[in-house]
Amino acid sequence: MPFFQIDGEPVEYEPGEKVLSAVLRSGKIIPHYCYHPGMSVVATCRMCLVDVIDMGNGRPAPKLQTACSLDAMEGMKVETLNQKVEEGQKLVNEFLLVNHPLDCPVCDQSGECILQDYSFKYGSGKSEMDYSKRVNGWRDIGTFVAMERNRCIQCSRCDRFTREITGTNEFGMFNRGHELTLDTYADRPMTNKFQGNMADICPVGAITEKEFRFKRRVWKLKKNYSICTGCSSGCNVTIEHDRNEVFRLKPHENQNVNKWWLCDEGRLTYRMMNERKTRIPRPLGRVEGNLEGVSWEEAYGAIVKRVKELKPFPHEVLALTDTRASNEELFLLQKLLKEGFSSDNIFCPLPKWGQSESDFFINTLITTDKTPNRAGALALKIKGDEKNAKLKKVIEGELKVVFILGNPFEAESEIKEIIKRTQLVVHLGVFHNSWGEIADVVLPGQYYSEKEGTYTNKHQRVQSTEIAIQALRRTRPEWQILAELLQSLGQTSCFDSVPQVFAAMVQEAKAFSGVSFDEIGSLGIELKNKTKDTGMKVLVKQA
Amino acid sequence: MAEETLVLFKNIRNPKYDKSLAGYKRSGGFKSLKKVFGMKPEEVVQEVKESGLRGRGGAGFPTGLKWSFMAKGTGKPSYLIANADESEPGTCKDRELMLKDPHLFLEGLMISSYAIGCHHAYVYVRGEFFPAIKTLNAAVGELYADGLLGTNPLGSGFKLDITIHTGAGAYICGEESALLDSLEGKRGQPRVKPPFPAVSGFNGCPTSVNNVETLACIPFILSDGGAEAFKSFGPQNNSGTHLVSLSGHVNCPGVYELRMDVSMKDIIYDIGGGIRDGKKLKGVIPGGSSSPVMKADEVDVLYNFDDLAKIGTMLGSAAMMVFDEGTDIVKLLHRITRFYAHESCGQCTPCREGTHWSSQIIQDFLRGNGSDEKLKRLYRVGGNMLGTTLCALGDAAAMPIQSFVNKFPEEFRKYYATL
Amino acid sequence: MFSEDIQAQVDNLLCRYPIKQNALIPILLLVQKENEGWLTEEWMQHVADICEVPLTHIEGVVTFYTMFRLKRPGRYHLQICTCVPCCLVGGTELLEHTEKKLEIQAGHTTDDGVFSIEEMECIGACSYAPAVIVNEDYHEQVTPEEMDKMIKELRQ
Numbered sequence A: 001m002p003f004f005q006i007d008g009e010p011v012e013y014e015p016g017e018k019v020l021s022a023v024l025r026s027g028k029i030i031p032h033y034c035y036h037p038g039m040s041v042v043a044t045c046r047m048c049l050v051d052v053i054d055m056g057n058g059r060p061a062p063k064l065q066t067a068c069s070l071d072a073m074e075g076m077k078v079e080t081l082n083q084k085v086e087e088g089q090k091l092v093n094e095f096l097l098v099n100h101p102l103d104c105p106v107c108d109q110s111g112e113c114i115l116q117d118y119s120f121k122y123g124s125g126k127s128e129m130d131y132s133k134r135v136n137g138w139r140d141i142g143t144f145v146a147m148e149r150n151r152c153i154q155c156s157r158c159d160r161f162t163r164e165i166t167g168t169n170e171f172g173m174f175n176r177g178h179e180l181t182l183d184t185y186a187d188r189p190m191t192n193k194f195q196g197n198m199a200d201i202c203p204v205g206a207i208t209e210k211e212f213r214f215k216r217r218v219w220k221l222k223k224n225y226s227i228c229t230g231c232s233s234g235c236n237v238t239i240e241h242d243r244n245e246v247f248r249l250k251p252h253e254n255q256n257v258n259k260w261w262l263c264d265e266g267r268l269t270y271r272m273m274n275e276r277k278t279r280i281p282r283p284l285g286r287v288e289g290n291l292e293g294v295s296w297e298e299a300y301g302a303i304v305k306r307v308k309e310l311k312p313f314p315h316e317v318l319a320l321t322d323t324r325a326s327n328e329e330l331f332l333l334q335k336l337l338k339e340g341f342s343s344d345n346i347f348c349p350l351p352k353w354g355q356s357e358s359d360f361f362i363n364t365l366i367t368t369d370k371t372p373n374r375a376g377a378l379a380l381k382i383k384g385d386e387k388n389a390k391l392k393k394v395i396e397g398e399l400k401v402v403f404i405l406g407n408p409f410e411a412e413s414e415i416k417e418i419i420k421r422t423q424l425v426v427h428l429g430v431f432h433n434s435w436g437e438i439a440d441v442v443l444p445g446q447y448y449s450e451k452e453g454t455y456t457n458k459h460q461r462v463q464s465t466e467i468a469i470q471a472l473r474r475t476r477p478e479w480q481i482l483a484e485l486l487q488s489l490g491q492t493s494c495f496d497s498v499p500q501v502f503a504a505m506v507q508e509a510k511a512f513s514g515v516s517f518d519e520i521g522s523l524g525i526e527l528k529n530k531t532k533d534t535g536m537k538v539l540v541k542q543a
Numbered sequence B: 001m002a003e004e005t006l007v008l009f010k011n012i013r014n015p016k017y018d019k020s021l022a023g024y025k026r027s028g029g030f031k032s033l034k035k036v037f038g039m040k041p042e043e044v045v046q047e048v049k050e051s052g053l054r055g056r057g058g059a060g061f062p063t064g065l066k067w068s069f070m071a072k073g074t075g076k077p078s079y080l081i082a083n084a085d086e087s088e089p090g091t092c093k094d095r096e097l098m099l100k101d102p103h104l105f106l107e108g109l110m111i112s113s114y115a116i117g118c119h120h121a122y123v124y125v126r127g128e129f130f131p132a133i134k135t136l137n138a139a140v141g142e143l144y145a146d147g148l149l150g151t152n153p154l155g156s157g158f159k160l161d162i163t164i165h166t167g168a169g170a171y172i173c174g175e176e177s178a179l180l181d182s183l184e185g186k187r188g189q190p191r192v193k194p195p196f197p198a199v200s201g202f203n204g205c206p207t208s209v210n211n212v213e214t215l216a217c218i219p220f221i222l223s224d225g226g227a228e229a230f231k232s233f234g235p236q237n238n239s240g241t242h243l244v245s246l247s248g249h250v251n252c253p254g255v256y257e258l259r260m261d262v263s264m265k266d267i268i269y270d271i272g273g274g275i276r277d278g279k280k281l282k283g284v285i286p287g288g289s290s291s292p293v294m295k296a297d298e299v300d301v302l303y304n305f306d307d308l309a310k311i312g313t314m315l316g317s318a319a320m321m322v323f324d325e326g327t328d329i330v331k332l333l334h335r336i337t338r339f340y341a342h343e344s345c346g347q348c349t350p351c352r353e354g355t356h357w358s359s360q361i362i363q364d365f366l367r368g369n370g371s372d373e374k375l376k377r378l379y380r381v382g383g384n385m386l387g388t389t390l391c392a393l394g395d396a397a398a399m400p401i402q403s404f405v406n407k408f409p410e411e412f413r414k415y416y417a418t419l
Numbered sequence C: 001m002f003s004e005d006i007q008a009q010v011d012n013l014l015c016r017y018p019i020k021q022n023a024l025i026p027i028l029l030l031v032q033k034e035n036e037g038w039l040t041e042e043w044m045q046h047v048a049d050i051c052e053v054p055l056t057h058i059e060g061v062v063t064f065y066t067m068f069r070l071k072r073p074g075r076y077h078l079q080i081c082t083c084v085p086c087c088l089v090g091g092t093e094l095l096e097h098t099e100k101k102l103e104i105q106a107g108h109t110t111d112d113g114v115f116s117i118e119e120m121e122c123i124g125a126c127s128y129a130p131a132v133i134v135n136e137d138y139h140e141q142v143t144p145e146e147m148d149k150m151i152k153e154l155r156q
């Protein structure tokens, strides 16, 4: 790749690329407001000024240039730190502060506001402008975000977002000159499903998430990489939390998955991470018809005892799982059946699912499959079909032992009725649900923000989650519960960690062969042996 | 004694001139077009290059050279847009041409379209120019009726349409990239360059934007011996005659066609008949409101691109605004800054904030709240707009501020100095 | 929504441009003229449909250009230039005179709806300053007396 020099160091660029884009990709920073890699270049904030001391032809540029609109050229020499540049940045910032309320103490952006950062760096912190500032005021502008127009610096990212990214055109530029406003017109609220992104890309605190308003100062938040489990797209996120409470999900850039974006529905899934009331707090066992708290040892002991009494044939054992479980959990459940009972009676729901087609990439994110790991289940060859026909056949025969992982077939009361009659029903789950009501033993798992795991998204990309917050004391991650059940039932295989389970899965499940846990990293890796038919149907193209 | 040289105004200065198509033809119109149809387009561009014609829209860029930058072989149509947005304060020459001799300008537009291979030319007229719009539409109607527009004019095999397009009130749409956005049906906000219009202009196609007067020079340049003659009218690099819009405190304001070797002094005192009411000259804004102001003792200079540039100002659109000793400099500057604050498109930071802020500071002086510190601040705010904006409007707003403060500091002090 | 004549003009405009959006500004001006000098949301929506652009786009456009009006102007819209050359030779005084005469400020309409005043930036007639546009007609080197006379004549 060709390269140019920035402050004496080489930076590679792709032909046709702009200087700012190449510099940001290389991990260096040039201050900027209006530029966003996902949207068109407007070069209007004038913050990204650089000094081109050699345009690649031995001659300097006559004046400071905006890096975002400057074509990178072989042999070019650019300075970003000299006095001329600093003066340029300083004056742009001063102009921006002319009309800015400087209400950082009550602004939610405080702490992640570029204007604030640069103002501390370059400014006196107060403006010399002693006239009344532009007054616009705070308004609700949509289902998910609100706007404090006083704080707007007219970078137009929001306008470009609804024009170029969602195509919904709810935002616009109105009036001109000093009166230029970026807004929805005449208080019309926005309706697009991706408004949270506008809060993300707004470089100041003009557009903010209503959900997050005044909740926490951002510098207190700790962050962990994860994925959104709101649907099968598996958008990459950071979970932002403080004192074991999650405050928000923010997108984490992954060009192969969600680019820079996240949908509003996905963002709201953070609420489940803080849910306590409906959580199963500890193992439960049925004592004289009632579920009562027991210890883990008592629970495992009771299961082993019943299994020994029942001596089920392979066809009398069944496992049901949903597709919210991680790859490792699905794999271990499969292993439990195979090694503990020589059975392969493991089923999950596999209805057809819809994928939108659209000229706007972002519309293709939300799928109708609201589970994160259907592709993982398919890769592991867990059984199932659209109408659950195969499963219904199996449950016609006699069943002695049934394992339920999560909340599969939640609406299928017919299936539930039959399983209710089984002698031993073991339920692994996070939240109380109707399976718990018919189970003999209930084993409390953990929500995905509390444990490690890998999930396979709709494009069959395997991605991993980190532990973000601490789980309830008497719960255990499902992969561990399944490993412990295997051991209790006398199997020799022993798993102490998710990577270990993953390694075994790579060995034993053909679809995962050739993939290693380390390769997943923060961006994921696609399966090499892909399932051909994933049950996808294309939904009509959205305008 | 300075006097007019009539090339563009040859017809207009003839009191009996009939501006209809028939009248224009009778006065020798469309001879150049006929000749050009026998030439190769490159040859036409070459002639224009040789004439030394520089754009009359304000920047003074060589027209032939600009045309030679047009992207070729892109598979996209090429466009020529006539810039008839004339809104730079002081400038009223294009209106004169369009109202009084529309066919001269249209012939220039047609020859130029042929030169750059444009088959549909647009004239972007500012919306307030209702009479000029009517005149142009009528003239274009005549051309279609006569077969000079449409397919195969004069049996040339060339196809050309012309559409008169109306703006809707925005000075910034005179800036060529803003003009293109406006022509496309958008807010007229200047675009990032590169790409330049010659590569990606109207609807993303190669486009040349040329001022009305620039185009009106073309028929003469392409007449026999025209390029040579055009060049001979002025000093080197300042070819041809140009239209000077003279306004302000002179006895005979008006639009005059002059060679580029006439001095400003002669323009004010001979052509303009001197200062009104026998007053003394205080200064001149030489080239549209954005050009740096000159004091009375600086006007003994040739009125052309290079001589004005040498003394730190500019010819711009050749709009001379003359003001006498009774003029309040602070009020005058306030009016100028108000103009830019009103006309800034607002997309880029220094111009959006700087034009408004500077106008407020000057208002402070007018209200008796001036101070040394504010004068310094005014100068600094102006300077901070200079060279940091997306389009040249920021510079245009900054130059008057700095030059007024430099040249007339005492006028500002008068407003706050203790008596 | 359009009369036959206007529809014909709109169609003619549309076919002068490579894409429909290009004709937006001339069409809006035409519609505004037909609608007594101002635009309503209904008309904007209609033009949005014709030019195949979102309504927000139209709103952005009409708030950008000074010639578009979102409230009804007077029957005679007096557009008085006070920009630099006009200001040098009495444009500002002419505006103030007219404001006093009609007892309204620039930007407003008289109670009877006959006159409205707008302060203009340069209207391109600087050598013939001060200049005024009344609806679509230019008046040059206008003195306060001439303005009075004009107002009187227009009132009748």
Ligand SMILES: Cc1cc2nc3c(=O)[nH]c(=O)nc-3n(C[C@H](O)[C@H](O)[C@H](O)COP(=O)(O)O)c2cc1C
Residues within 6 Å of the ligand: B054, B055, B056, B057, B058, B059, B060, B061, B063, B066, B083, B084, B085, B086, B087, B088, B171, B172, B173, B174, B175, B176, B177, B209, B210, B211, B212, B214, B215, B391, B392, B393, B396
């Ligand atoms: C703020 C601004 C306003 C302008 N206004 C006009 C104008 O009203 N008419 C014009 O012909 N050129 C105007 N120009 C210059 C045009 O951008 C462009 O240079 C010109 O139309 C090119 O034509 P020419 O080469 O024939 O001069 C303006 C430029 C700027 C920066």
Ligand code: SF4
Residues within 6 Å of the ligand: A151, A152, A153, A154, A155, A156, A157, A158, A159, A182, A201, A202, A203, A204, A206, A207
């Ligand atoms: S609201 Fe935010 S994103 Fe939109 S223009 Fe203002 S500062 Fe930029």
Ligand code: SF4
Residues within 6 Å of the ligand: A228, A229, A230, A231, A232, A233, A234, A235, A258, A262, A263, A264, A265, A266, A267, A365, A366, A367
């Ligand atoms: S598109 Fe799906 S995965 Fe992405 S944020 Fe929305 S719900 Fe979550």
Ligand code: SF4
Residues within 6 Å of the ligand: B172, B189, B190, B343, B344, B345, B346, B347, B348, B349, B351, B352, B389, B390, B391, B392, B393, B394
């Ligand atoms: S300099 Fe002014 S007019 Fe030009 S783009 Fe910037 S804000 Fe708009």
Ligand code: FES
Residues within 6 Å of the ligand: A031, A032, A033, A034, A035, A042, A043, A044, A045, A046, A047, A048, A049, A066, A067, A068, A069
């Ligand atoms: S980031 Fe380059 S001008 Fe805004």
Ligand code: FES
Residues within 6 Å of the ligand: B089, B090, B091, C081, C082, C083, C084, C085, C086, C087, C121, C122, C123, C124, C125, C126, C129, C130, C131
């Ligand atoms: S300043 Fe009034 S017409 Fe130009």
